[in-house]
Amino acid sequence: MSKKLTVSPSPHVRSKETTTGIMLDVIIALIPALIMSAYYFGLRALLLTAVCVGSAVLSEYVCRRVMKRNNTLGDLSAVVTGLILALNLPSSLPLWMGALGSIIAIVVVKQMFGGIGQNFVNPAMTARIILMVSFPTAMAHWVAPFAGSWSPDAVTAATPMAVLAGVQGGDVSAVADSLPSLTGMLFGVHGGSMGEVCSLALIAGGLYLIIRKVISPIIPLCFIGTVAVFMLIAGGGSLEFTAYQLLGGGLMLGAFFMATDYSTSPLNKKGKIIFGIGCGLITSIIRIFGSLPEGVSFSIILMNILVPHIENLTTPKPFGYVKEKKGGKAE
Amino acid sequence: MSKRLDGVLTAVKRGRGGVAVAHNKNTADMPVERLPIPGKVVISMQQHIGVPCTPVVKVGDEVAVGQVIGDSDKFISAPIHATVSGRVTAVGDIKLANGIITKGITIESDGEMRLYEGIKPPVVTNKKELCEAVRASGVVGLGGAGFPTHVKFNLPDDSKVDTLIINAAECEPYITVDYRECIDNTKYIIKGVELLRDICGFKQIIIAIEDNKPQAFKDLKAFADSDNDADDTIKLMTLKSRYPQGAEKMMVLSATGRKVPPGKLPSDVGCVVINVASLAFIARYVETGKPLVSRSITVDGSAIKEPKNLRVPIGTNIQDIIDYCGGFKSEPRKILSGGPMMGIAICDTNAPICKQNNAILAFADRKDLIKTERECIRCGRCVDVCPMSLMPTLIERYARVKDAEKLNDIGVMVCMECGSCAYACPSGRPLVQYMRLAKQVVREGGKK
Structure with missing residues (x-):
């Protein structure tokens, strides 16, 4: 034998799944939402997305270089972060703000905590919140669909969430004039951030990820389910109010794409259930009782922080584990 | 006609997890061929879990097939026998396939495969005799673990063990020797089952097989349905093929719903699990008295010219086996002793086959075998x-x-x-x- 044999620990076969493949699946799943945002908000939406993705990739590259770490662009996670951040922004946002958001997400939230898999909060979500607090006006400048977002004074529209915040006791008929129809909500013909408006595209993307087994359905189901139950109660049983609550705001985007972020959600099933219900509860509480119209971002960030504790509480017992009997030794 | 219906069980409880590994049972239709008598064999004194044996022969001794050449007085150990007839040419340190240096005995074969005169069928009428006979046969878990089989049958009279599980799952990819055992040696599997039933009085005997082995299933089912088993203690169980179905604890769970606690053995929950080839061997040993001197292995993988199932004397050089299979058809980059999931990557083919080796697999392409290592993404x-x-x-x-x-x-x-x-x-x-x-x-x- 001329060449030496490879010696490595078992197993000697590996599944075909790779980190890059998983990230690529997430990108594919987000494409319908991206197309819809381009359809409603024009090319400005695509430009802002390109800026966000570009600056995320660039800052990841530069950051790894400066920190003298290996180049991790190949795993495509920076692309995903940039893309998700962009979909969380209003289409009229100044481009430099988008770029700043990406830099915060990658450099501060992700790389400073050790890079992929190590961040304790969702980078895109955190960047969005920082932008929201820093530039409240620009971050709440919701351009109406088809109004074009190039001009800073394009027609704006209140988001359904802002309208719903004024609703008392689940009676949507009082504000019916300022709300789009439920079909409109499903297709996304209303104001909002670029990627969150079209619930249909998001659900399609989410289903794709579930079918491809990239994400487990537990978190989205528990998240959306909890919001549904809470809103049904808060709306006095009004199905219409509940439907608006589910389709409005960032719930679908958050539940399928951000709450399921691997690094910042629990590893095991029980933990995922607690995490999903927690997200749903906090979202609902903020929406109903808070002064903010929307609570998805905050709920996910808050639950992200709790993940280590949830995991400690839900670590599964190893196979065949027998509980210690009281007053005696373990069997 | 037998009144027992299909007699086929399905898993009482399915274990969690596992992975769907490509089966690659390429050699499933190849009956086991006998390897020509090798010129020499190198027999390791450590071929089992437990205490290594001490050589009891010296250089120059004439030995015959089945003669004890290594033994230990410790319980968790199994004697080692000469696997060819001939002359001992060396007793000393040898290197095993996994790189471990241990004591070994080299025997130059005289090509006659003369049987040792002392060989006679053992008398087995009770559990104690069975345990002694199994130990004397030198058999260890042939499924790959190499645990001395007799230890499993060292059951006290008041033991609560009620279930015998015959493990024919063979969930490792590529390997087909247990499958061939089920088809080619059905007779001895049946004899073995009946022997253990009669001696140990198991309340139920479950032959567990994965559902990707149709022929073996058919052959064994005919037996499970037969009238030899009047009180219906023998049952066949099909398992959905999923790695690691054949792992002992998984087997016990599937067959009985019992979970073996951490650090315990199957016997602690009333079960004995035995590999199907080990069982067939025991039946043959009780009939002939010929100890474990050869075993079946699968030789396969993308770098092997003619994949085969072979019966090889223990101690045969791995390179000799590969040469018999036509050698390499392309440059091997990785050679495994055992299956791809739990086998050991070996660094040198100039090493002997041991009792627990069930396969030699050689792969040409590293691409299939190695994945770029990246950071953990906590995907779960x-x-x-x-x-x-x-x-x-x-x-x-x-x-x-x-x-x-x-x-x-x-x-x-x-x-x-x-x-x-x-x-x-x-x-x-x-x-x-x-x-x-x-x-x-x-x-x-x-x-x-």
Whole structure:
């Protein structure tokens, strides 16, 4: 034998799944939402997305270089972060703000905590919140669909969430004039951030990820389910109010794409259930009782922080584990 | 006509996790061929879990097939026999396929395969005699683990063991020798089952087989349905093929719904699990008295010219076996002793076959075998697939910081190194290696 044999620990076969493949699946799943945002908000939406993705990739590259770490662009996670951040922004946002958001997400939230898999909060979500607090006006400048977002004074529209915040006791008929129809909500013909408006595209993307087994359905189901139950109660049983609550705001985007972020959600099933219900509860509480119209971002960030504790509480017992009997030794 | 209906069970309880590994049972239709008598054999004194044997022959001795050449007075050990007839030419250190140096005996074959005169069928009428006979036969778990089989039958009279499980799952990819055993040696499997039933009085005997082995299933079913088993103790059980179905604890769970607690043996929950080839061997031994001197192995993989199932004398050089299979058709980059999930990558083919080797696999392309290692993304796949309900990614973290207490808490010692976690890991992390490190950390008590 001329060449030496490879010696490595078992197993000697590996599944075909790779980190890059998983990230690529997430990108594919987000494409319908991206197309819809381009359809409603024009090319400005695509430009802002390109800026966000570009600056995320660039800052990841530069950051790894400066920190003298290996180049991790190949795993495509920076692309995903940039893309998700962009979909969380209003289409009229100044481009430099988008770029700043990406830099915060990658450099501060992700790389400073050790890079992929190590961040304790969702980078895109955190960047969005920082932008929201820093530039409240620009971050709440919701351009109406088809109004074009190039001009800073394009027609704006209140988001359904802002309208719903004024609703008392689940009676949507009082504000019916300022709300789009439920079909409109499903297709996304209303104001909002670029990627969150079209619930249909998001659900399609989410289903794709579930079918491809990239994400487990537990978190989205528990998240959306909890919001549904809470809103049904808060709306006095009004199905219409509940439907608006589910389709409005960032719930679908958050539940399928951000709450399921691997690094910042629990590893095991029980933990995922607690995490999903927690997200749903906090979202609902903020929406109903808070002064903010929307609570998805905050709920996910808050639950992200709790993940280590949830995991400690839900670590599964190893196979065949027998509980210690009281007053005696373990069997 | 037999009144028992199909007599086919399905798993009482399915284990969690596991992975769907490509079966690649390419050699399933190849009956076991006999390898021509090798010129010499190198027989290791450590071919089982437990205490190594001490050589009882010296250089120059004439030995015959089946003659004891190594033995130990310790219980967890199994005697070693000459596998060819001829002259002992060396007794001393040898290197095994996995790189371990141990004592070994080299026998130059005279090509006659003369049987040792002392060989006679043992008398087996009770459990004690069975246990002694099984020990004398030198048999160890032929499925790959190499645990001395007689230890499993050392049951006290008041033992609560009621179930015998015959493991024919063979969940490792590529390997087909147990499958061939079921088809080619059905007779001895049946004899073995009946022998153990009569001697040990098991209340139920379950032959467990994965559903991707139709012919073996058919042959065994005919037996499970037969009238020889009047009180219906013998049942056939099909399992959905999923790795690591054949692992002992998984088997016990599937067959009886019982869970073997950490650090315990199947007998603690009333079960004995035995590999199907070991069982057939015991039946043959009781009939002929000829100890374990050869075994079946699968030779396969993308670099092997003519994949085969072979019956080889123990101690045969691995290179001789590969040469008999036409040699390499392309440059081998990785050669495995055992299956691809739990087998050992060997560094040299100039090493002998041991009792527990069930396959030699040679692969040409490293691409199939190695994945780029990236950072853990906490996707949780390792947690989902772990049949032992462990969290491999956390174990990796704690192993790196040598936190023995935490590692023990999350149960790393239960890990059987089946490799499901590393198989499923999209980041290509060497998780099994970390599991081994973690166990080492626990054994040593962690940070010093």
